[in-house]
Amino acid sequence: MKKILAVALALVMMLAVCVPAFATDIATNGGTGDTTLQTLTTDEDGNPVAGFTVTIPATVDIPWGGTTEGDTLDWSYVSQLEAGKQLSISVDKASGSLTNGTDNLAYTLTGDAVGTAFTTGAAVCALTEKSINIAVSGWDDVPVGAYSDTLTFTVEVVDIV
C-alpha cells in the first residue's frame, strides 16, 4: 500500500512539474497575454556559441645577431564569452636557451603573458594583436647554426574578478 501511494505521489508531482503552459489562451474581450522572447546560448544547430580564438605563430624566425628593432613573437586574440567570463593567457617561461643540441644561446622574454598571465578583462573582445619581445644574447660565443626552443601558450576561460 505504501509503495502504491509513493508511486502515485511521484506521478502527481511529475504532472505538477509538467504543467508549465506552452501556450496562453486569450478568450475575453479586452484580454491580454504575454509572450517571452528568449535567446539561447547555442546556435540553430545546437552548438554552443561562446568561444574565443588565440592565434600564435607556429615558428618565429630570428636572424643571426637579431633584428635591429628587436625580435618579437606576435600573437592575437578575439573572444565572445558568456557574461562574466574572460580569457587568461600565459607563456610557460620568461627566459630560456635556444640550443643546437650542444651549444646554447640564452634569451629572455618580456611583454604580456610573460611571467604573469594576461587577462582580457571582458567577455567580448574584438581582434587584439599582442607582442612578446625576444632578446637573445651571446651571438659571438657559439658556432653559427640553427638554435631553437619551444614556448607553450596556455589559454583559460576564467571569471572576471
Add this chain to the structure above:
Amino acid sequence: MKKILAVALAVVMMFSVSVLAFAANPITQDTDQTETIDVYTVVDAADDTYTVTVPASVAIPWNNDGASSGTADYTVSCNLVAGSTLQVAAAANDGGVMNTDPVGDDTLTFALTGTTEAQSFSGYVTSQTVDLDATVSSFEGVAVGEYTGTMTYTVTYTAV
C-alpha cells in the same frame, strides 16, 4: 264526478309537461297507476368543442457544442360527439430554414423532433399535451445571432 275530473286534470297536466307523453301508454283507471318514461339527451356535431394550445413562438438556445432544442409542445382539450374527430399536425416550413433579418450569408436549419406524426383525438379529452421540439442539430460555422424560421400547426376537425 270528482274522480273523472281528477283524472282529466292529470292527463291535461301530463300533456302540458311533456310532448313525449303522447308516446307513452296512457294511465287510465283500467291500467297500472304507474308507468316509466325514458328520457334521452340529444346531441349533434354542433355541440362539439375543442381547444388546441400552441406556443406563440419557439425559442432555441444557442449551443456551440452541439444540438439544441426549443419546446413546441401543444395541448389539446376537446369534447366531441361520438364519431367526430380532431387531428393536429405540425410541420417545419420551407425545410426548417432559418434566416436573420436582414437576410445574411449564414442560415440555420431546424427539424421537428418528438411526437412529429399527426395526432388524432376523439371524445372527451382534458389537457393532453403532445411532446414536440424544434431542434437545430449544429450551430457550427455560423455567426451568432437571432435566426428565424417558421413551423405550422394544422388543426383538422371532422364532424360525425
Add this chain to the structure above:
Amino acid sequence: MKKVLSVALALVMLFAVCVPAFASQTITQPGQTPVDVVTLTTDINGNPAANFTVTIPATVSIPWYGTTGGDSINWSYTSQLNIGEQLQISLDKTSGNLTNGTDNLPYTLSGDAADAAYVTTDEVESANCSTAIAVTGWDDVPVGAYTDTVTFTVEVV
C-alpha cells in the same frame, strides 16, 4: 390593507415568474397557424454564445545568431462572434531590447499584428498567424539568455 397589498404583490411576482406560460395561443377553429422558431444568442444557461480563443506561445526561444529562415512568434485564433463583430489583435510594441540585465540585443517585430492591428474579416474564422522577430548585434554582447516580453491584446470590435 397591508394584507391586501402583500397578497397583491405576491400575485404580481407570481405573474412575473409565470410569464412564459402566457406565451401561447389558443386555436378553436380548424386551419393553419404559423409559429416563429427563433434562435437565442445565449446558451441554455443564459450565457452569451459568441466566443473566441487567441492562442499565443508562452515563450519563443531564439538560437544565438538567429534562425536561418527567420524567427517568429507563431500564434492562432478561432472565433464565432455575433453578427457584425470582428476580432482585433494588437501588440504593445513593434521593437525593443532583449536584455540580460546589463547588455541589450535590439530587435524589431514585423508581420501579423505588428505592422498594424490584426483584424479578422468574418465573424466565424480561424487562422494561423506569424509575427517575425529580427534581432541584431549578436557579436557585440556576451553570450547568454536575453529576454523581453511582448503583450498581446484582443478586443471584439
